Amino acid sequence: MDFKQKYSEFFENLDPKYFNEERFVPAVGPEDAKFVLIGEAPGANEVEEGEPFVGRAGNRMDEILHKIGVDRDELYITNLVKIRPPDNRDPKKDEIKAWAPLLEKELENIEPEAIVTLGNFASREMLDTSKGISKIHGRTFRKNGWKIMPVYHPAATLYDRSKGPELEKDLRKAFGKRDAGQQSLKDL
Numbered sequence: 001m002d003f004k005q006k007y008s009e010f011f012e013n014l015d016p017k018y019f020n021e022e023r024f025v026p027a028v029g030p031e032d033a034k035f036v037l038i039g040e041a042p043g044a045n046e047v048e049e050g051e052p053f054v055g056r057a058g059n060r061m062d063e064i065l066h067k068i069g070v071d072r073d074e075l076y077i078t079n080l081v082k083i084r085p086p087d088n089r090d091p092k093k094d095e096i097k098a099w100a101p102l103l104e105k106e107l108e109n110i111e112p113e114a115i116v117t118l119g120n121f122a123s124r125e126m127l128d129t130s131k132g133i134s135k136i137h138g139r140t141f142r143k144n145g146w147k148i149m150p151v152y153h154p155a156a157t158l159y160d161r162s163k164g165p166e167l168e169k170d171l172r173k174a175f176g177k178r179d180a181g182q183q184s185l186k187d188l
């Protein structure tokens with residue numbers, strides 16, 4: 001069953017102004033994934049390949065996942081909004097709201113052990129906060145029964161290289177992949 005069939009009730013009720021077949025990108029990953037990653041919205045590469053996080057930001061994320069020993073195929077990767085916004089703009093509030101019931105259904109279906117929100121948009125939405133990502137990244141929150149860790153969006157690390165090590169550190173923590181090099185002296 002494909003994604004749209006699986007969540008047909010949502011798609012039948014979605015206001016058509018929020019849907020566009022040519023810009024639609026479904027989530028990817030196993031239904032029994034332990035972790036769910038949530039981004040903002042797909043970009044051009046994602047639309048071309050029909051999968052989230054396969055462009056520059058996705059490659060950056062994959063590099064880090066590989067480095068810390070996490071298999072991307074074991075993760076469920078989704079976005080707040082499943083339609084690519086025009087001109088690569090940020091998703092708007094009403095778009096996020098229109099697509100939110102689907103994300104809720106996906107989470108109920110996957111029942112992950114933990115959720116990693118990538119960047120400001122997903123983190124603010126899932127944590128219902130106005131705090132910026134630089135203040136909250138790498139911390140674990142409990143919200144609506146979910147364990148959630150906000151991290152920097154991988155795209156942000158492309159523009160500000162100093163955020164790369166922070167993202168790596170947070171993802172290690174989220175996935176329980178400690179770096180031997182980061183062990184404290186008392187553990188040696």
Ligand code: URA
Pocket residue numbers: 039040041042043046051052053054055057058079
């Ligand atoms: N950025 C996102 O937030 N989501 C994607 O799928 C790709 C880039």
